[in-house]
Amino acid sequence: MTELAAYWPPFGLTLTTPRLVLRPIRDDEIPAAVRAALSGIHEPGRSPFSNPWSEAPAHELGTNMAQWYWRCRAGMTSEEWTLLLGIWHDGQFIGCQDVEAKNFPTLKTVTTGSWLRQDVHGRGFGKEMRAAVALYAFDWLGAEVAESEAAAWNRQSLGVSRSLGYELNGVTRASWGGNAQDVQKVRLTPVTFKRPDWDLKVKDHEATAKYLGI
Numbered sequence: 738m739t740e741l742a743a744y745w746p747p748f749g750l751t752l753t754t755p756r757l758v759l760r761p762i763r764d765d766e767i768p769a770a771v772r773a774a775l776s777g778i779h780e781p782g783r784s785p786f787s788n789p790w791s792e793a794p795a796h797e798l799g800t801n802m803a804q805w806y807w808r809c810r811a812g813m814t815s816e817e818w819t820l821l822l823g824i825w826h827d828g829q830f831i832g833c834q835d836v837e838a839k840n841f842p843t844l845k846t847v848t849t850g851s852w853l854r855q856d857v858h859g860r861g862f863g864k865e866m867r868a869a870v871a872l873y874a875f876d877w878l879g880a881e882v883a884e885s886e887a888a889a890w891n892r893q894s895l896g897v898s899r900s901l902g903y904e905l906n907g908v909t910r911a912s913w914g915g916n917a918q919d920v921q922k923v924r925l926t927p928v929t930f931k932r933p934d935w936d937l938k939v940k941d942h943e944a945t946a947k948y949l950g951i
Protein backbone atom coordinates (compact mmCIF):
# COMPACT_ATOMS: atom_id res chain seq x y z
CA MET A 738 0.00 0.00 0.00
CA THR A 739 1.35 3.43 -0.88
CA GLU A 740 1.64 5.96 1.93
CA LEU A 741 -1.13 8.05 0.34
CA ALA A 742 -3.50 5.07 0.45
CA ALA A 743 -3.32 5.30 4.24
CA TYR A 744 -5.19 8.62 3.90
CA TRP A 745 -7.26 7.91 0.76
CA PRO A 746 -7.89 4.14 0.76
CA PRO A 747 -9.12 3.74 -2.86
CA PHE A 748 -5.53 4.40 -3.98
CA GLY A 749 -4.70 0.97 -2.54
CA LEU A 750 -7.54 -0.90 -4.30
CA THR A 751 -6.49 -3.19 -7.17
CA LEU A 752 -8.70 -5.52 -9.21
CA THR A 753 -6.96 -8.10 -11.39
CA THR A 754 -8.48 -10.17 -14.22
CA PRO A 755 -6.64 -12.64 -16.46
CA ARG A 756 -5.41 -9.84 -18.78
CA LEU A 757 -6.14 -6.56 -17.02
CA VAL A 758 -5.32 -4.55 -13.91
CA LEU A 759 -7.94 -2.03 -12.75
CA ARG A 760 -7.17 0.57 -10.09
CA PRO A 761 -7.95 4.20 -9.29
CA ILE A 762 -5.87 6.54 -11.42
CA ARG A 763 -3.22 8.40 -9.44
CA ASP A 764 -2.06 11.90 -10.32
CA ASP A 765 1.20 10.71 -11.89
CA GLU A 766 -0.89 8.46 -14.18
CA ILE A 767 -3.20 11.21 -15.48
CA PRO A 768 -0.80 12.00 -18.38
CA ALA A 769 -1.04 8.36 -19.55
CA ALA A 770 -4.84 8.60 -19.43
CA VAL A 771 -4.76 11.83 -21.43
CA ARG A 772 -2.39 10.33 -24.03
CA ALA A 773 -4.68 7.29 -24.35
CA ALA A 774 -7.72 9.54 -24.88
CA LEU A 775 -5.85 11.73 -27.38
CA SER A 776 -4.80 8.64 -29.36
CA GLY A 777 -8.50 8.20 -30.25
CA ILE A 778 -11.43 6.45 -28.56
CA HIS A 779 -14.05 6.59 -31.32
CA GLU A 780 -14.67 7.68 -34.87
CA PRO A 781 -14.25 11.49 -35.08
CA GLY A 782 -17.60 13.28 -34.92
CA ARG A 783 -19.42 10.28 -33.43
CA SER A 784 -19.13 10.70 -29.67
CA PRO A 785 -20.56 7.77 -27.69
CA PHE A 786 -20.64 9.89 -24.51
CA SER A 787 -23.49 11.97 -23.05
CA ASN A 788 -20.95 14.74 -22.51
CA PRO A 789 -18.71 15.00 -25.59
CA TRP A 790 -15.56 15.34 -23.43
CA SER A 791 -13.34 13.35 -25.79
CA GLU A 792 -13.91 15.85 -28.61
CA ALA A 793 -12.47 18.83 -26.72
CA PRO A 794 -9.47 20.46 -28.41
CA ALA A 795 -6.23 18.66 -27.49
CA HIS A 796 -4.97 21.56 -25.35
CA GLU A 797 -8.17 21.49 -23.22
CA LEU A 798 -8.70 17.74 -22.96
CA GLY A 799 -5.94 17.08 -20.41
CA THR A 800 -7.01 19.97 -18.18
CA ASN A 801 -10.62 18.80 -18.29
CA MET A 802 -9.66 15.19 -17.54
CA ALA A 803 -7.41 16.15 -14.61
CA GLN A 804 -10.13 18.36 -13.14
CA TRP A 805 -12.71 15.57 -13.60
CA TYR A 806 -10.53 13.05 -11.75
CA TRP A 807 -9.90 15.49 -8.91
CA ARG A 808 -13.58 16.49 -8.71
CA CYS A 809 -14.71 12.86 -8.48
CA ARG A 810 -12.21 12.01 -5.78
CA ALA A 811 -12.89 15.17 -3.80
CA GLY A 812 -16.66 14.66 -3.87
CA MET A 813 -16.74 11.07 -2.62
CA THR A 814 -18.95 10.24 0.37
CA SER A 815 -20.53 7.00 1.57
CA GLU A 816 -23.79 8.16 -0.10
CA GLU A 817 -22.32 9.09 -3.48
CA TRP A 818 -19.08 7.93 -4.97
CA THR A 819 -17.33 7.33 -8.24
CA LEU A 820 -14.39 4.98 -8.59
CA LEU A 821 -12.45 6.01 -11.70
CA LEU A 822 -10.48 2.90 -12.49
CA GLY A 823 -7.64 3.01 -14.98
CA ILE A 824 -7.11 -0.11 -17.10
CA TRP A 825 -3.65 -1.54 -17.66
CA HIS A 826 -2.78 -4.36 -20.05
CA ASP A 827 0.82 -5.62 -20.17
CA GLY A 828 1.83 -2.50 -18.21
CA GLN A 829 0.24 -0.15 -20.80
CA PHE A 830 -2.57 2.21 -19.91
CA ILE A 831 -5.44 1.38 -22.30
CA GLY A 832 -8.61 2.97 -20.91
CA CYS A 833 -10.98 3.62 -18.02
CA GLN A 834 -13.81 1.84 -16.29
CA ASP A 835 -15.92 3.94 -13.93
CA VAL A 836 -18.23 2.68 -11.21
CA GLU A 837 -20.58 5.19 -9.68
CA ALA A 838 -23.23 5.06 -6.97
CA LYS A 839 -25.81 7.50 -5.67
CA ASN A 840 -27.57 6.81 -2.36
CA PHE A 841 -25.78 3.46 -2.28
CA PRO A 842 -26.81 2.49 1.30
CA THR A 843 -30.48 2.45 0.21
CA LEU A 844 -30.39 1.65 -3.52
CA LYS A 845 -27.46 -0.80 -3.60
CA THR A 846 -27.14 0.12 -7.26
CA VAL A 847 -24.06 1.03 -9.29
CA THR A 848 -23.83 2.57 -12.74
CA THR A 849 -20.86 2.07 -15.02
CA GLY A 850 -19.19 3.82 -17.92
CA SER A 851 -16.07 2.93 -19.84
CA TRP A 852 -13.76 3.66 -22.74
CA LEU A 853 -10.76 2.04 -24.36
CA ARG A 854 -8.12 3.26 -26.77
CA GLN A 855 -9.49 2.60 -30.25
CA ASP A 856 -6.46 0.49 -31.20
CA VAL A 857 -7.43 -2.17 -28.61
CA HIS A 858 -11.17 -2.37 -29.33
CA GLY A 859 -12.69 -5.71 -30.27
CA ARG A 860 -10.30 -7.92 -28.26
CA GLY A 861 -12.68 -8.68 -25.41
CA PHE A 862 -11.09 -6.15 -23.02
CA GLY A 863 -14.32 -4.14 -22.73
CA LYS A 864 -16.20 -7.24 -21.64
CA GLU A 865 -13.42 -8.28 -19.25
CA MET A 866 -13.24 -4.92 -17.47
CA ARG A 867 -17.05 -4.59 -17.16
CA ALA A 868 -17.21 -8.16 -15.82
CA ALA A 869 -14.52 -7.20 -13.29
CA VAL A 870 -16.52 -4.29 -11.88
CA ALA A 871 -19.78 -6.26 -11.91
CA LEU A 872 -18.05 -8.99 -9.88
CA TYR A 873 -16.58 -6.38 -7.54
CA ALA A 874 -19.93 -4.59 -7.14
CA PHE A 875 -22.00 -7.73 -6.50
CA ASP A 876 -19.57 -9.95 -4.60
CA TRP A 877 -17.54 -7.41 -2.65
CA LEU A 878 -19.57 -4.20 -2.29
CA GLY A 879 -22.96 -5.88 -1.90
CA ALA A 880 -24.61 -4.20 -4.88
CA GLU A 881 -27.91 -5.70 -6.02
CA VAL A 882 -28.24 -3.95 -9.40
CA ALA A 883 -25.75 -2.66 -11.98
CA GLU A 884 -27.10 -0.22 -14.55
CA SER A 885 -25.61 1.20 -17.71
CA GLU A 886 -26.71 3.02 -20.84
CA ALA A 887 -25.44 3.68 -24.33
CA ALA A 888 -26.48 5.49 -27.47
CA ALA A 889 -28.93 3.19 -29.26
CA TRP A 890 -26.39 2.88 -32.12
CA ASN A 891 -23.45 1.90 -29.87
CA ARG A 892 -23.16 -1.78 -30.81
CA GLN A 893 -19.84 -2.24 -29.02
CA SER A 894 -21.08 -1.04 -25.63
CA LEU A 895 -24.45 -2.79 -25.99
CA GLY A 896 -22.55 -5.89 -27.17
CA VAL A 897 -20.60 -5.95 -23.91
CA SER A 898 -23.85 -5.55 -21.94
CA ARG A 899 -25.73 -8.25 -23.86
CA SER A 900 -22.85 -10.63 -23.57
CA LEU A 901 -22.71 -10.28 -19.76
CA GLY A 902 -26.45 -10.80 -19.26
CA TYR A 903 -27.71 -7.25 -18.93
CA GLU A 904 -31.39 -6.89 -19.77
CA LEU A 905 -32.83 -4.05 -21.84
CA ASN A 906 -34.33 -1.47 -19.50
CA GLY A 907 -36.07 1.02 -21.77
CA VAL A 908 -35.13 3.72 -24.23
CA THR A 909 -35.06 7.35 -23.25
CA ARG A 910 -34.38 10.48 -25.27
CA ALA A 911 -31.73 12.83 -23.98
CA SER A 912 -29.75 15.84 -25.09
CA TRP A 913 -26.17 14.70 -25.70
CA GLY A 914 -23.90 17.60 -26.54
CA GLY A 915 -26.94 19.57 -27.67
CA ASN A 916 -28.27 16.82 -29.98
CA ALA A 917 -31.29 14.58 -29.38
CA GLN A 918 -30.12 11.04 -28.73
CA ASP A 919 -32.05 7.80 -28.23
CA VAL A 920 -30.39 6.17 -25.23
CA GLN A 921 -30.74 2.45 -24.47
CA LYS A 922 -30.74 1.69 -20.75
CA VAL A 923 -29.61 -1.75 -19.55
CA ARG A 924 -29.73 -3.50 -16.18
CA LEU A 925 -27.85 -6.41 -14.60
CA THR A 926 -28.60 -8.33 -11.40
CA PRO A 927 -26.71 -11.22 -9.79
CA VAL A 928 -29.45 -13.48 -11.23
CA THR A 929 -29.05 -12.43 -14.88
CA PHE A 930 -25.24 -11.96 -14.67
CA LYS A 931 -23.39 -14.36 -16.99
CA ARG A 932 -20.35 -14.75 -14.80
CA PRO A 933 -16.97 -15.13 -16.42
CA ASP A 934 -15.08 -18.40 -16.06
CA TRP A 935 -12.27 -16.69 -14.14
CA ASP A 936 -11.99 -15.33 -10.59
CA LEU A 937 -11.44 -11.68 -9.79
CA LYS A 938 -8.43 -10.95 -7.58
CA VAL A 939 -9.01 -8.02 -5.23
CA LYS A 940 -6.32 -6.25 -3.19
CA ASP A 941 -6.96 -3.83 -0.31
CA HIS A 942 -10.75 -4.07 -0.45
CA GLU A 943 -11.34 -3.68 3.29
CA ALA A 944 -9.95 -0.16 3.64
CA THR A 945 -11.85 1.04 0.56
CA ALA A 946 -15.09 -0.56 1.76
CA LYS A 947 -14.72 1.07 5.16
CA TYR A 948 -14.04 4.43 3.49
CA LEU A 949 -17.24 3.97 1.41
CA GLY A 950 -19.20 3.12 4.56
CA ILE A 951 -19.78 -0.49 3.46
Ligand SMILES: CC(C)(COP(=O)(O)OP(=O)(O)OC[C@H]1O[C@@H](n2cnc3c(N)ncnc32)[C@H](O)[C@@H]1OP(=O)(O)O)[C@@H](O)C(=O)NCCC(=O)NCCS
Binds near residue numbers: 864865888893894
Ligand atom coordinates in the same frame (compact mmCIF):
# COMPACT_ATOMS: atom_id res chain seq x y z
C1 LIG B 1 -17.44 0.02 -25.54
C2 LIG B 1 -16.04 -0.58 -25.42
C3 LIG B 1 -15.48 -0.28 -24.03
C4 LIG B 1 -16.19 -2.10 -25.64
O1 LIG B 1 -14.95 -2.71 -25.53
P1 LIG B 1 -14.38 -3.72 -26.63
O2 LIG B 1 -13.14 -4.29 -26.05
O3 LIG B 1 -14.30 -3.02 -27.93
O4 LIG B 1 -15.55 -4.82 -26.72
P2 LIG B 1 -15.33 -6.40 -26.58
O5 LIG B 1 -14.28 -6.83 -27.58
O6 LIG B 1 -15.10 -6.74 -25.16
O7 LIG B 1 -16.75 -6.95 -27.05
C5 LIG B 1 -17.65 -7.43 -26.11
C6 LIG B 1 -18.85 -8.00 -26.76
O8 LIG B 1 -19.50 -7.04 -27.61
C7 LIG B 1 -19.60 -7.57 -28.93
N1 LIG B 1 -19.31 -6.50 -29.87
C8 LIG B 1 -18.21 -5.74 -29.90
N2 LIG B 1 -18.29 -4.88 -30.94
C9 LIG B 1 -19.47 -5.13 -31.56
C10 LIG B 1 -20.13 -4.57 -32.68
N3 LIG B 1 -19.57 -3.56 -33.38
N4 LIG B 1 -21.33 -5.09 -33.03
C11 LIG B 1 -21.89 -6.09 -32.33
N5 LIG B 1 -21.32 -6.65 -31.25
C12 LIG B 1 -20.13 -6.17 -30.87
C13 LIG B 1 -18.53 -8.62 -29.02
O9 LIG B 1 -18.85 -9.58 -29.99
C14 LIG B 1 -18.52 -9.19 -27.64
O10 LIG B 1 -19.58 -10.10 -27.42
P3 LIG B 1 -19.27 -11.68 -27.33
O11 LIG B 1 -18.26 -11.83 -26.20
O12 LIG B 1 -20.59 -12.24 -26.99
O13 LIG B 1 -18.71 -12.03 -28.68
C15 LIG B 1 -15.07 -0.02 -26.50
O14 LIG B 1 -15.46 -0.46 -27.76
C16 LIG B 1 -14.97 1.49 -26.49
O15 LIG B 1 -14.17 2.06 -25.75
N6 LIG B 1 -15.78 2.19 -27.31
C17 LIG B 1 -15.75 3.64 -27.41
C18 LIG B 1 -16.22 4.28 -26.12
C19 LIG B 1 -17.61 3.82 -25.76
O16 LIG B 1 -18.46 3.59 -26.61
N7 LIG B 1 -17.82 3.71 -24.43
C20 LIG B 1 -19.10 3.32 -23.90
C21 LIG B 1 -19.98 4.51 -23.79
S1 LIG B 1 -21.57 4.01 -23.23
